[in-house]
Amino acid sequence: MRILTKWLRAYLPGLPVDDAQLAEDLTLRGIAVEGIYALGEGNGSLYEMDITTNRVDAMNHYGVAREAAAIYGLTLPELTFALPKPRPCGQPFTVRIEAQDACGRFTARVLRDVTIGESRDWFVGAEVSTYFALLEQKKISNAVDATNFAWLGMGQPTHVFDLDKLEGGIVVRRARKGERLKTLDGVDRVLDADDLVVADHKKAVGLAGVMGGWDTMITPETKNVLVEAAWFDPVAVRQTARRHGLHTDASHRFERGADISAAPVASALVSAILLANGGRIEGELVDARVAAIEERTARRKPVALELSEVHRILGTTIDEEGITAASVENVLTALGCELKAEPAERAGLAELGKRGAAWQVTLPSWRLDLEREIDLVEEVARVYGYNRFANTLPEFGEGVRALPWAEKEATVRSTLLAAGFHEAIGGTFCSAAEGALTAPQPALVVPLGNPLSEEAGVLRPSLVPGMLAMIAGNLNRDVSDVRLFELGTVFSGAFSNGVGDKVDERPALALGAVGALPEESALHTGRAVDFFDVKGVVEQVISRFEMRGMYFDRFPLDAGLTPEWLHPYRAARVAADGVTVGWFGQLHPREAAARKIREAVLVAELYLDRLYKLPLRRPIAREISRYQPVRRDFSLVLDASIQWETIDRAMAALQIPELAEWRVREVFRDARMGAGDYALLLGATFQAPDRTLREEELQAFQTRVKDAVTKIGARLRV
């Protein structure tokens, strides 16, 4: 919206500030000036304004002038336009409001013998030519320009009809189904039975509050004019405009609430401009009104406002005096409210002393956005100035409580960052095909009703599709070493239009790695990241949680248990306390090929909702023994089917307190050992917290270890 300061100053000659200061002062009060353009000597400035939709009343020159008057404590003169005495007429023009729910007021004025011509500056307060030139508003004819002038000046839509094209008086009614109307934009429209129209006795002549009709428009030959200024209901106008795909200045205003009291004023302005070029008024202004609508616009019940409520909501001002009863009265009166003070003796007010004041506030007809006490509190704050309030802090008694899983999530994140992975955020959606591939339960993939694209057709059931997309993105850009993780939620649900349908959203973790590890440099030769690297990272994450045990296992190809996105032989399940908490391994070559990836991609996905059920591991320190540790090595020959995990469990099962630690020292494979066999050097360290171990104790421990490993099928090498 564009505003001329020249026009503002015509309303408010006493404005005490320059255009730049005025712009700043208005902006700080919510009447935002986005740009200021100087228009040359004597022409003031043009403001480009951005006013929030609740303030339609200020989207015109008089409305902005009212705000300026409130800021500087000026008196804004009321708008009046003197008209010549009307000639009497035998048959007064008739207006009938049939749609009483949707039209609150309809004024009509008959002008005869007017001359349609070019606009000029007609009189003080009607500088059509000057203002239109500065606004770059196209001039059309004195009649149309008059309605535009009233629109730009006071924000009231009006309309002018060629009176001779009207057949009988005006009826405001709902359209008849199938009724036709050619609107001013030249479009022939078939009307809906719910459309609100302005009609004569025969036909619709305009879409009420939206656009006039073609057949009754002003032409150079027009001699007699009917000036319409009305008030239409916001919802009725919005629906009509929407049905016809129209958005006009008039519909914009009516949809957000016009000023029912402004209709006769705007009518007078339009008429005065037209009559300045000749012609006469016939008959008095016809003013049809609907009382029920006036009750909720022009004659609303007063709203109670208390000064204590102003203080309760707004708090401390920088200025010590703060917001007084007088400042409330000044602000609201300037905005057009009428305040009636409650007697100071009224219960509750007296004990508040100077801070005790209360009013019954009558609201102006142009501010339909004001309805409640809080609306008035806001007006006081706004005009007083937001930045004149102090910066205080609320009292705060309690500590901060984080979400129950916040610490766990932070632990997982820091573990992965420390392991050299970058955190990334991938898409929330994936294609139906990717969903089916990666969902733990493909039947529970949740489709979107209005997806952005086919590739984003479903809510992700897994973080794997997003991870693969990010890895492929890096590889496509020749970034060959990738280590990423994502913490996000995944979705599942049975969605078949049932009443109890719901979507589950659970936290998950995906990590992906491809390329060299560590990154190759002059000091380090890189090697390709492999299955065991990812296993190690997964193990690090899992071991941050307290559990009796974790293990990794894999399933035969035909078991159908390994996720389809994983390589059938290079994949493992992760179990913590016997519960599956995730999967990892190499991406299935078929999936890699489908994504044009040649490198081996390693991916893991962990179900964090399951992991988060476990407490975080809290290390407890124990005394470090001052006594000599003793190491004993055991050289084992094992069948290929016996894994380290089995030995490890057997060692743990011994429960020898003095067995401080055990690990694999060496692995040795040789064809001469026997088909499929391998050798393993198991190192065990014994140490007691309170004494040096004696030889016979050690002998006994050794025997127990030997028995335990023999039991699981190991042969001791001598």
Place this chain on the structure above:
Amino acid sequence: MNFPPGHPARDTQDTLVVANQERRPLRDRLLLRTHTSPVQMRTMEQQPPPVRIVIPGKVHRNDAADATHSPIFHQVEGLCVDRNITFSDLKGTLDHAMKALFGSAVKTRFFPSFFPFTEPSADVQISCIFCGGKGCRKCKQSGWIELLGCGMVDPAVFAFAQEKQPAYDPKKISGFAFGMGVERIAMMKYGISEMGSLFAGDMRFLGQFV
């Protein structure tokens, strides 16, 4: 959050919805939240005042991606409800938060704005972090950068909460709420020109923040 029925913000055109729900009542149909504000109401329905929460969350819009838009982004929202919570408390809290985010030299200023769920409502600007407020290309010579929206919780919002928690009596308690876009702040703070870089997982981009 107090948007009247028929308000354009209730349009589904910006909202992504879950499929196959035609038979469910409109109110129960599931969608991807377009802002984090619903958490405010959910929290108030579940517990009486006082409430002081920070709500970080992912939101989704049916928006085509460009340099400054993404169908996925994040918001951080705050809500503080108690006896004697005032507009000056809102100002002080956000001034403190902005100083914590951008350094103690940063100033804030507040403008009247309009949101259906707050009243009075405000937009918050911070002094330009690039030029210190002198005026530069980044702040369009104004010295200020608009960063977030906030306001005092509208009594109508408390009235909704009161249906489940009678203690939210708008005559006795008051509160403030604020919300900001995480990506916008990150883009400004770190000089990121494409919002999409935040969701691409490019190692070269992410490596800059180690």
